[in-house]
Amino acid sequence: MDKNTVIGLLLIFLLFLGFSFYQTGKNKKIREEQEELMAQEAAKQRKDSLNLSLTDTAAAAQTTTPKDSLLSPAQVFSNAQIADENDYVVETDKAIYKFSKKGGYLKSAILKDVYRYTPKDSAKKVLELFEGGTNIMGINLMLHDQTELSTLDCYFIAEGGDTMKFNGTDGSLILRLYPNCKGDSVQCGMLDNASYIEYAYSFKKDDYRFGFKVRFVNMEQYLYPNKHSYTLTWSAQPKTVEKNYEYEKNLTSIYYMDNVDEVENLDERKDDKKDFTSPLKWVSFKQQFFTTSLIVDDEPFQSGSLSVTSLDKSEKSVLKNCNAELDFEVKDLNKGDFGMSMYVGPNQYKLLKTYGLKLERQVPLGWGFFLLHWINRFAIIPIFNWLEAYGLNYGIIILILTIILKVVLLPVGYKTYMSSAKMRALKPEIEAINARYPKEDDMMKKQQATMNLYRSAGVSPAGGCLPMLLQMPILIAMYRFFPAAYELRQKSFLWAEDLSTYDSIWDFGHNIPLYGDHMSLFTILMTIATLVYTWLNNKLMNPTQGNKDQQRMMNIMMYMMPIMFLFMFNNFASALTYYYLLFNLATFAQMFIFRVAVNEDKLRLKMQENMKKPVKKSKWQLKMEEMQKQQAQMMKNRK
Secondary structure, X not given: OOHHHHHHXXXXXXXXXXXXXXXXXXXXXXXXXXXXXXXXXXXXXXXXXXXXXXXXXXXXXXXXXXXXXXXXXXXXXHHHHHOOOOEEXXXXXXXXXXXXXXXXXXXXXXXXXXXXOOOOOOOOEEEEEOOOOOXXXXXXXXXXXXXXXXXXXXXXXXXXXXXXXXXXXXXXXXXXXXXXXXXXXXXXXXXXXXXXXXEEEEEOOOOOEEEEEEEEEOOOOOEOOOOOEXXXXXXXXXXXXXXXXHHHHHOOEEEEEEOOOOEEEOOOOOOEEEEEOOOEEXXXXXXXXXXXXXXXXXXXXXXXXXXXXXXXXXXXXXXXXEEEEEEEEOOOOOEEEEEEEEEEEXXXXXXXXXXXXXXXXXXXXXXXOHHHHHHHHHHHHHHHHHHHOOOOXXXXXXXXXXXXXXXXXXXXXXXXXHHHHHHHHOHHXXXXXXXXXXXXXXXXXXXXXXXXXXXXXXXXXXXXXXXXXXXXXXXXXXXXXXXXXXXXXXXXXXXXXXXXXXXXXXXXXXXXXXXXXXXXXXXHHHHHHHHHHHHHHHHHHOOOOOOHHHHHHHXXXXXXXXXXXXXXXXXXXXXXXXXXXXXXHHHHHHHHHHHHHOOHHHHHHHHHHHHHOOOOOOXXXXXXXXXXXXXXXXXXXXX
């Protein structure tokens, strides 16, 4: 190996090493924590305009009790006492929802029969999205005297009990925000039950999606009459619920659909912000396997602003800060409304697709490359769902899926093998050409003689490369599919306790640069299988032409790639590395079958017969030969 080759290899290795350190060591810019409730300062500006708090209402109720008051003084006082301690709770077949009494918004959701990641041999913990009330939503209002107020500062009264169960049936939760009556001091502080802002939540049985309608009833006397556009502020801090915190964090972002039905997202790898002056149809705070979407019914959000920021790297429980400000319009303050719905559930392709809103675009299937998502949507996912219906273990499903794909790709594999077999059969002739033109000055003549040999024997030099390239989109599609498949979450196989994340057989207790803090067995087996495949492939190809140093460098690079995979895939989903392992093993079996079925001695005799026949050159071949002659003449003239 000459000096230039060694330097080239060292530079490639250093570039890879530097890039890996950059990727693993860079720190996100520390952003400011999400803003405190903006309406708290606005609330300080309130004086005698309007008080929508039940606490103040209770105090007034102790002195006077109107006959038409919605609640008795005892009820008002009781609710005021527990307002900061309990939430309104709604239970359906799919989840248990908690709604904050102060603000009336969805505070958190416990998904039934779904669990957060817990270490092996530990008790399972139910999965609560936005645990600790890290989801906040409110509407900014403008009062009659143009002071601002947020619904986040106000207490909502439920038209019913504090806890509701809708098991097997549809149901609704009605929360109302009543103002105080206007008038004399005798009536001041009493609830005006004829005027209110209503949050109507409607639930369907066996559905993660529920309705959310905002209604204004007789509010023109309390709100600024010339303002009909309102801003809904939504902020959340999704908490980690999976094993691989960094991977989950890198898949957390905000997705949205605009007025032309295009689905986009803020950058998942860094802090990002985007302002909109055009309508939006839905906005989602999306994690790796779960998403919370706010969807309009008819009229879209008029405009808005979305932002996602990272927290301090030392914070390992919260993934990111997600914030949205969405503008909507209510034209009639006395009987107007704005219809929405919320989806709080799995980020599962087949489930999200049923809503017909392109919510499934949040599942990363390679949407930026049409071929990748077409393979996943119309081949991989249908086959996967078909096998899933039989109730098989997901490890067995991946095995059967691999066999099906290898059978479908059998003609491609056969063509690749035949191309390499023909090249091996021509080894004596190629060696003779190399001996005839040993000097570098004769390189052009040697290439021309080799191409003539291939043409007369009926061999295409690219015949082995093109079929291999056809397999690449499928391998890349699998690279996108398995880490995104919700079906694999917390499904075990062999030693892997969760096929959606890495299969650690040894936790080091400390981080090894470029590698990680654990050892993934499927990744090791995949690397070994890839090295063996590389060795067998080189042995079968047995190149006999070209610069020896270049061939040696190519061989080294081919062996370096599997070693790089050992580092690159150590943190990836075990389902993916398990599939790549199976793919290599199936390729070994395929090569063995082809080697037994193809008689290379007969193949050589047939090619020798072909070489005796005259070959008619195409116009393209004649043109290429003429160009080669011109290049050879130019080189001769220079010398």
